[in-house]
Amino acid sequence: MGAAFADLRGWLGFLEDQKQLVRLRGALDLRYDVPRILEEHDGRAAVVFEDVDQRRSSVLVGGTLHSRAQMAQALGVAPTDMLAAYLRALAQPLAPREVQPAQAPVLEVEEPEVRLDLLPAPWHHQRDSGAYITAAVAIVRDPATGVQNWSIHRLQINAARRVGALILPRHLGHIFAVEEAAGRDLPVAFALGLPPGLLLASQAITAFGVDEAGIAGALLREAIPVVRSPRHGIAVPALAEQLFEGRVLAGVREPEGPFGEFPRTYGSRGDKPVVEIDAHYHRHEPYFQTILPASREHMLLGALPREAAVFRAVRHVSPNVRDVALTFAGGCRYHAVIAMAPQIAGEAKNVMLAAFSGANEIKRVVVVDEDIDVGDAADVEWAIANRVQPQRDVTIVAGALGSSLDPSAAAGGVTGKWGIDATIPVGDDRSRYERIRTP
Ligand SMILES: Cc1cc2nc3c(=O)[nH]c(=O)nc-3n(C[C@H](O)[C@H](O)[C@H](O)COP(=O)(O)O)c2cc1C
Ligand SMILES: [Mn+2]
Incomplete structure (x- = not known):
């Protein structure tokens, strides 16, 4: 059993050593070039876009997971042991370990002004409604229990400080519905730029009330370091590349979509919840991670957690x-x-x-x-x-x-x-x- 990768940088370094990562220099169009290049490399190599656009604030990377073999490497287990490893993580979570802000790389830099419009977020598919953040893990604390929840949601960039989110009726949807009915906004933190192990943990299919941070720790066989987010005190992965803090707004819906989704069809336009972003932190020279919808990466992130859920149900x-x-x-x-x-x-x-x-x-x-x-x-x-x-x-x-x-x-x-x-x-x-x- 090898070591699992605890942060995105370490994982990208490994991919580069394995010649499974390419670096591209020079200006590229986030709408017309980037998604095509990601598609061309899908299933073969991660792509780092060194300086996709001079105005943009971070280094774009996509396609960080291509195969089950890579997934096993990211978790430090043999491919045939992956399902068992995931089942073990579900059964025996390992609670995260809190570190102080000074020990948290994700808090190295605070942006003086939130400018989501300056992120190198691609416009992925032809009929998409705009640029999207696709790889951010939304972390909320359920006010009723104090237990946190992780999940990924597509985020449409509506304005410099505003995103629209698709929140299907699972855990975040439930927590937000309870708060919204009481007229309260729901504080949320988005952790962006994570290794496969943490992304896979965010996709765990669990009973309501299970903190996916513990599943991440168990998957990595080492408690993950978390730090309190400065405004809302949400425990977030300290090794993430970027952190956004905001609030899902009670009683607000704005048009979101269409958006090309994993079944290779478009998810429809409709009125969806809105998140106002209050603060933006990141590591020095941060990566901005994107997951091309319907790519191998998108598929694989759904596979192992569902295989584990099915296995548990049928057993x-x-x-x-x-x-x-x-x-x-x-x-x-x-x-x-x-x-x-x-x-x-x-x-x-x-x-x-x-x-x-x-x-x-x-x-x-x-x-x-x-x-x-x-x-x-x-x-x-x-x-x-x-x-x-x-x-x-x-x-x-x-x-x-x-x-x-x-x-x-x-x-x-x-x-x-x-x-x-x-x-x-x-x-x-x-x-x-x-x-x-x-x-
Ligand atoms: C790349 C990616 C994008 C996703 N986008 C969404 C989304 O827009 N809305 C949504 O409800 N779920 C989305 N999901 C699925 C949820 O993140 C996933 O079902 C998660 O396990 C839900 O967490 P929960 O069980 O704590 O509610 C996405 C998953 C991935 C891998
Ligand atoms: Mn959950």
């Missing part, structure tokens, strides 16, 4: 589950494949039903036998072709909660879910299903 109904994968073509969110060794009739079906609710966005579940590689789409299709009788093995559930970004879903993301039991029926003559092999 409640069967001890015979071996592996789980969320597929790239399904955006690492909609389509799950589960490998198991069913021992009794109906067991695979129960596993499928549990997986539907392991994470809301899951729309299709394929259950296969252990001999099928869950990460290999052709292998899974082979199992469907040779082991499935649709009238017997396909299950459809109507009216469940899925993803509101699925264009085929009804308002709010209400969707059907379907499952395919592609396991060999228990009791069948297994020799009829045996795969040919050359001697």
Whole structure:
């Protein structure tokens, strides 16, 4: 087991040593050049844009995560141990360690004036409504419990001190709804410029009331240093590149979107919550991190946390589950494949039903036998072709909660879910299903 990477700089240094990072010099257009270059390097290399625009305040970097192999390196574990490592982190969080402001690199510089319009935030896709911050982790303290929450939200830059946010109905949405009903703004801190381990922790699917900072610490196998944000006293990663403090405004909605999203379609324009930014801190010569929507990076950040959530959910109904994968073509969110060794009739079906609710966005579940590689789409299709009788093995559930970004879903993301039991029926003559092999 190697060391995990605790900050973005260390991770970028590693990528550079591995020749998985390219540096580009010279002026480039944030709308027409940058996203195309990120797309061209997607799945291959991180890109550092040294001086994308002289007026801009930080060094732009994108594409910092490309593969499961890289994700394992970022966490300092073998690829085959990643799921187990994530499950361990969920089960045994490691609380963060508070450091003083003088020991917190993220507080090295305070900008005299908040100027979001001077950040090198790209305009990612053609029909997007404008420049977006896509890699900031929103950290809030739930006033009811004092427990903090981490989540990533796309942020549309509306003005020098104002962003619009998409807040889907999960933890931040719940906390904000309670505060807003009482007429109060919700203080929020945005940590920007983080290594894969912290981004993966922000995507954990947990019960309400679990602080993702503890999951980050457990994933890195070392408590992460946090510092109190100066205005709101929110504990934020001390090694982040940049920190913004603000308030989600009660009773305010402004138009946000459209925005190209992970399913490779546009999320629609609508009235969304607004955050007013009060303060901006950063390290010396900070990086500005961007995640190109629908890139491998965006997909992968969703995959491992959902695989862990599905694994946990299905283990409640069967001890015979071996592996789980969320597929790239399904955006690492909609389509799950589960490998198991069913021992009794109906067991695979129960596993499928549990997986539907392991994470809301899951729309299709394929259950296969252990001999099928869950990460290999052709292998899974082979199992469907040779082991499935649709009238017997396909299950459809109507009216469940899925993803509101699925264009085929009804308002709010209400969707059907379907499952395919592609396991060999228990009791069948297994020799009829045996795969040919050359001697
Ligand atoms: C790059 C990226 C962008 C995301 N954008 C949004 C977003 O705009 N709105 C949203 O609600 N969730 C977004 N998510 C997903 C949430 O961050 C994720 O579901 C998170 O785990 C929610 O945290 P919670 O369970 O504490 O609510 C995004 C995730 C990633 C990786
Ligand atoms: Mn949460």
